Structures are given as C-alpha cells and as structure tokens.
Amino acid sequence: MRKSHCIIILTVSLAETLTHFGAIAPDSHHFFDASAFLREAQTFPTSPVGIVRPLLPLLTALLVPTPSALPVAYAFINFVLYPMSGLLCYKLTKRLTDSETLSLISSIMLLTSFTMVAYGAAAYYMGAVIFFEFLVAILALDVDKNKLEALWKGLLSGIGTLSGEAVLIYVGFGFLRRTWQYKTTSNGAIYLAASLIIPLAIPTVLGYSLVDFYVRYNIEYAQTLGLLRPEYWFGIRRLTLLAAGLSILDVAGLIVGFLAERDKERLKLFYLMFGLSLIAWLTWVPSERRHVYIFYPAVQWMSAIGVYWIASRLSEKPLLNVLSTKAWIAVLIAANAAFNNILAYAWYLEGNLRWLGPIPGLSVPFSIPIKP
Numbered sequence: 001m002r003k004s005h006c007i008i009i010l011t012v013s014l015a016e017t018l019t020h021f022g023a024i025a026p027d028s029h030h031f032f033d034a035s036a037f038l039r040e041a042q043t044f045p046t047s048p049v050g051i052v053r054p055l056l057p058l059l060t061a062l063l064v065p066t067p068s069a070l071p072v073a074y075a076f077i078n079f080v081l082y083p084m085s086g087l088l089c090y091k092l093t094k095r096l097t098d099s100e101t102l103s104l105i106s107s108i109m110l111l112t113s114f115t116m117v118a119y120g121a122a123a124y125y126m127g128a129v130i131f132f133e134f135l136v137a138i139l140a141l142d143v144d145k146n147k148l149e150a151l152w153k154g155l156l157s158g159i160g161t162l163s164g165e166a167v168l169i170y171v172g173f174g175f176l177r178r179t180w181q182y183k184t185t186s187n188g189a190i191y192l193a194a195s196l197i198i199p200l201a202i203p204t205v206l207g208y209s210l211v212d213f214y215v216r217y218n219i220e221y222a223q224t225l226g227l228l229r230p231e232y233w234f235g236i237r238r239l240t241l242l243a244a245g246l247s248i249l250d251v252a253g254l255i256v257g258f259l260a261e262r263d264k265e266r267l268k269l270f271y272l273m274f275g276l277s278l279i280a281w282l283t284w285v286p287s288e289r290r291h292v293y294i295f296y297p298a299v300q301w302m303s304a305i306g307v308y309w310i311a312s313r314l315s316e317k318p319l320l321n322v323l324s325t326k327a328w329i330a331v332l333i334a335a336n337a338a339f340n341n342i343l344a345y346a347w348y349l350e351g352n353l354r355w356l357g358p359i360p361g362l363s364v365p366f367s368i369p370i371k372p
Contacts, residue, residue, distance in 0.1 A: 001087075001090060001091075001094075001100070001103075002100060005090070005100060005103070005104045005107075006087075008104065008108065009083060009086045009087060009090065009104075009107050009108070009111065010083050012086070012108055012111045012112065013082050013083035013086055013111055014083075016082070016111060016112065016116070016117055016120065016121070016341075017078075017079050017082045017083075017120070017121040018363070019362045019363060020117055020118065020120070020121050020122070020344065020362065020363055021075050021079060021121050021363040022071050022072060022074070022075030022121070022122065022123050022363055023075075023118065023119065023121070023122035023123065023124070023348065023353040023354065023363065024071060024122070024123050024124075024353060024354040025119070025122060025123075025124045025352070025353055026352070027047075027049055028071070028074075028122070028123050028124050030045065030047045030049035030050045031049070031050040031053070031056060031057055031074065031123075031124065031125060032050075032067070032070045032071070032123075033045040033046075033047070033050060034049075034050025034051050034054060034057035035050070035056075035057040035058075035060045035061045035064075035067075035070050035073075036061075036067050036070075037051075037057075038054065038057050038058050038061040038206075039061035039062075039064075039067075044207060047217075048203075048207075048208035048212065048213045048217055049213075049217075051203055051206045051207055051208045052165070052203040052208050052209070052210055052213045053125050053129075053162065053163060053164050053165070054162055054202060054203060054206060055128060055159070055160075055162035055163040056074060056077060056125050056128050056163060059073075059077060060073040060074055060077065063076075063077075070123070071123040072123075074122070074123035074124065075121055075122065075123050077127075077128070078120060078121045078122060078123075078124070078127030078128065079121050081120075081127050081128055081130075081131040082111070082116070082120045082121050082127060083111075084131055085110065085111075085116075085120070085127070085130050085131045085134055086107045086108075086110060086111045087107070088131065088134035088135055088138060089103075089106055089107045089110045089111075089134055089296070089297075089300055089301075090103040090104065090106065090107040091103075091134075091138060092106075092134055092137055092138050092141075092297060092300075092301060093106040093107070093300065093301040093304060095138065095141050096141075096266055096269065096301050097266070097301060097304070097305065101308065102301070102304040102305060102308060103304070105304040105307055105308060105329060105333065106300045106301050106303070106304035107300075108333055108337075109249070109250060109253075109300060109303060109304065109307070109333060109336065110296060110300050112333070112336065112337035112340055112341070113246070113247060113250070113296075113340055114244075114245055114247060114289065114290070114292075114340045114343050114344060114347075115130075115245060115289075115290045115291075115292060115293045116130065116293075117340055117341055117343075117344040118290065118343075118344040118347050118348075118353060119290060119293075119353075122353065125163060125164055126164070126290070126293055128163035128164070129163045129164035129166050129167060129293065130293050130296060131163075132157075132160030132161070132163050132164075132167045133160075133166060133167055133169070133170050133293070133294070133296060133297050134296070134297050135156075135160060136156075136157045136160050136167055136170040136171060136173075136174060137170045137173060137174075137273070137297040139153045139156070139157060139174060140170065140173050140174035140177045140178075141177075143182050143184070144178070144182075144184065144187045144191075147186065147187055147190055150178070150184075150187035150188075150190045150191045150194075151190050151191070151194050152194075153174070153191060153194075154174075154190060154191040154192065154193065154194025154195040155194045155195075155198065157170075157171050157174060157191070157194075157195040158171075158194055158195040158196065158197060158198030158199060159198060161195065161198065161199040162198065162199055162202060162203075165199070165210060165213075166280070166293065166294040168195075168199070168280075169276050169277055169280050169294055170273075170276075170297060171192070171195045171196070172276050173272060173273055173276055174191055174195070175188050175191060175192045175195075176188075176272060176276075177272075178191055180272075181268075214284075214285075218284070218285045219285060221285070222285040227285060228285075233282075234282070238281075238282075241288060241289045241292075242281070242289070242292055242295075244289045244343075245288075245289030245290060245291070245292030246292050246295065246299065246303075247336055247339065247340055248336070248339070249303075249307065249332055249333070249335075249336035250299065250300075250303045250336075251303075252306065252307075252310065253302070253303035253304065253305070253306030253307040253310065254299050254302055254303045254306060255306065256305075256306030256307075256309050256310055257302040257303055257304070257305035257306030257307075257309065258270070258302060258306070259306075260305060260306065260309045261302070261305060270298070270302055273297060273298035274295070274298040274299065274302075276298075277294050277295045277298045277299075280294055281294060281295070307329065307332060307333070308325070308329065310328075310332065311325050311326075311328035311329040311332060312325045312328075314328045315327075315328050345362075348362075
C-alpha cells in the first residue's frame with residue numbers, strides 16, 4: 001500500500017469517527033445489559049440481542065471499571081476498528097483487482113458510506129461486524145496449506161461471528177471457496193465446523209441460541225410490525241432500502257462495474273459473494289437501509305471498478321474534460337460522502353441515534369458520559 005493512500009484512509013477515518021463517536025442506537029442498551037451481565041453476572045438480559053452477539057459485550061466488560069463507561073468503551077473499540085476496516089477493504093480490493101487506485105476508491109467509499117458514518121464508531125455492534133466481514137472474506141482468498149490452517153482460520157472466523165451473525169455470510173463464502181473452487185472438501189468441512197461451533201455454542205451457553213434469536217425474536221417482532229406480508233418481504237420497498245443504504249454512487253458503480261468487468265474469475269467471485277449476501281438479505285426479516293453492511297465486502301470492490309469507469313468516461317467528454325479521471329473520482333467520491341453524511345445527520349435528528357456530545361447530529365469525543 002502506498003504511504004499516501006494509508007494517510008488518506010486514516011485521515012478520512014479520523015474525520016468520520018470524531019464527528020460520529022459513540023452514537024447511541026435505540027437498542028444499544030441491550031448490548032450494555034449484556035456487558036453488565038458478562039462482567040458482574042448481574043440480572044440476565046431480557047433481550048437476546050446482545051447475548052447472541054457477545055464479542056463486543058465481552059470486550060467492553062473486560063475494559064471498563066464501571067457500567068457508566070460502557071458507551072465510551074464501545075465507541076473506543078469501534079473507533080479503532082473503523083480505519084482497520086478501511087485498510088481491510090483496501091486489501092480485499094487489491095487482492096481481487098490488483099489495482100491500488102481501485103483499492104483506494106473502494107476503501108474511501110466504504111469509510112464514507114451511510115452505515116459506516118452513522119454506526120461505524122457508535123456504541124453499537126455494527127463496526128465490529130463490518131471489520132470481521134472483511135477479515136473473513138480475505139481469509140477465504142488463500143488456499144489452505146494444510147488442515148491445521150483450515151482449522152485456525154475457521155476458529156478465527158467463528159470468533160468473528162460472535163460480533164454479529166452477518167459474518168456467517170462470509171463464512172459461507174470461505175466454505176464454498178474451499179469445496180467448490182479449491183476442491184478441498186476435507187479442509188472445507190474442517191473450516192465450516194470450526195467456524196460454526198463457536199457462534200452456535202457460546203450464545204447457547206449464555207442462554208440464547210442463534211436459532212431462537214431468529215425464530216422466536218426476529219420473526220415474532222417483525223410479525224407485530226406487520227412486516228411478514230409477502231408484498232413487504234419481497235416488495236419494491238426492500239430494493240429501495242437497499243439502494244438508499246448503498247447510496248446512488250455505489251449502486252451506479254456496482255451496475256457499471258458489473259457490466260464493464262471482463263475477468264471471468266473475478267465475476268465468479270462476485271456471483272458467489274453477492275449471491276450469498278442477497279440470499280441472506282431476502283431470507284432475513286425485512287430490515288432498514290442501515291443493514292446493507294452485509295453487502296460491503298461483496299460490492300465495494302465492484303463499485304470501485306464502476307466508479308473508475310464512469311470517471312474515465314466523464315474526463316473524455318467535451319467541457320467535462322477540464323477535469324482528469326483522478327479529479328472526477330475525487331469529485332464523485334466527495335459528493336457521495338457529503339450526501340451520506342447528510343443522510344446520517346438526518347438519521348440522528350430523526351431520533352434513530354443519540355450523539356455523545358452537545359452538537360446535534362455530531363459528536364465531541366469523551367465530552368459527556370452517558371449512562372446506559
């Protein structure tokens with residue numbers, strides 16, 4: 001990675017994390033309750049939300065001296081993971097496209113996407129999930145040297161799934177890569193077993209299983225909101241939420257990139273990653289636009305290909321050719337970043353998030369402790 005690219009990624013990450021540090025979501029308290037339970041065996045949480053995603057609750061339970069410091073502890077961990085997710089996105093794109101320019105485009109678009117801006121540095125679980133999605137996807141790109149490597153990669157992936165069930169999409173990607181493309185059935189079985197035993201066993205020991213969480217909590221909750229009707233589950237609203245969450249530039253880049261891409265191997269990987277994400281999106285209970293984070297490793301690199309193609313064509317047009325391809329890339333990404341920050345700002349002011357600080361819609365780090 002070029003030093004200049006690393007500096008850009010870290011600078012963008014710092015700007016977004018400092019201005020959105022420690023946002024409190026409506027269900028953040030479920031994670032705070034899980035942290036308190038894991039730290040001091042206090043009252044068992046009434047909701048499974050934090051228990052089936054126990055990685056951050058456990059880390060924060062080990063870090064904080066008092067429950068009142070939990071929001072800052074969550075935000076601090078995500079503050080660290082935010083630029084690391086950008087670096088992993090860069091690495092994944094570089095591995096798939098062998099282009100540093102495309103890697104930088106992909107990383108900056110991720111770091112300024114709606115869900116990352118609103119939730120990436122929040123007192124919440126999504127920042128960790130996004131980090132582990134990219135990590136597990138990268139681990140799937142190398143052929144295992146032996147069964148021991150398949151085992152440790154599986155265990156690491158399994159630990160990652162404890163941050164959130166969306167990581168299972170890329171566990172599936174790792175399994176299919178081994179069995180379908182690499183033809184290593186035994187390694188695939190070892191990897192899958194090692195990946196699944198942790199997220200299935202640990203939440204169950206703590207009192208809730210992933211199956212119970214989906215069947216008894218998510219579906220029942222969705223039913224009370226009237227979301228289980230076929231016209232809602234498979235309707236146009238879900239597509240609009242998907243497009244809104246990914247942003248106009250991401251969607252345009254994704255479509256153009258897919259049409260422009262000629263490399264058959266890369267297209268096969270895209271089919272696999274995007275197909276698994278789409279299946280998860282359609283089979284999970286209908287959700288909000290913020291939940292597009294499950295698509296990030298699958299689409300960011302392909303969107304970067306499309307954005308580069310769009311910028312290069314704009315730079316060839318009369319009048320528009322006063323800007324070079326790189327300048328058009330900068331303009332498109334800056335406009336997209338501003339748009340996503342405005343969406344996040346509105347999301348805060350609509351009451352979907354609370355900020356950790358006195359500025360409505362933004363944050364001042366460590367300024368005001370918030371008790372869970």
